[in-house]
Amino acid sequence: MILLGLTGSIGMGKSTVAAMLREAGVPVFDADAEVRAMQAAGGAALPAIEEAFPGTTGLDGLDRLKLGQAVFGNTEALAKLEAIMHPRVRAVQEAFMAGNAAEPIVALDIPLLFEKGGSKGVHATMVVSAPAEVQRARVLARPGMTVEKFEAILAQQLPDADKRARADFVIDTGVSIADTRAAVHRIVDCLRLHGVDKCRDA
Known part of the structure; x- marks a missing residue:
């Protein structure tokens, strides 16, 4: 079993990508x-x-x-x-x-995967990311959200650039849904066929 750690800062689209992983047949722990x-x-x-x-x-x-x-x-x-x-x-x-021990891939959806050291317990990490202006617009559109709350949440999270640098795989949600879904499925198919090391370098 490949344990895939799924993470991403607030407003990056992690829940959307988690749903896409499930579509691809990957059990996701939320x-x-x-x-x-x-x-x-x-x-x-x-x-x-x-x-x-x-x-x-x-x-x-x-x-x-x-x-x-x-x-x-x-x-x-x-x-x-x-x-x-x-x-x-x-x-x-x-x-x-x-x-789910018999599954080839299981994803763990953990918001503070890097911040709390959870990345040490998985075989590969997948970071969901989007341009900062897209992230900001998504988050501030949420009911009850303020600029102050948003900035306080960001302060508790590792900067997106750092997460991307640490990730084995980066999924961009600043593009079309179809492009994001294709990227997710491409990684899942590669992992099933070839394992982490070959897919990381692909």
């Missing part, structure tokens, strides 16, 4: 989706979050605004939250990988 599920009503992480950050959860699940206020700009609080979430997400990820 770390963000697992986090949301664990923090939704009845979610597995809610009791621990409430204990660590009283008043941030309720019958409807996590109150993201309250939790955001508790951890934003507070490295100690953020580390406490990560200590709650990361082991739980890792356990689900390992179960996902075990369930």
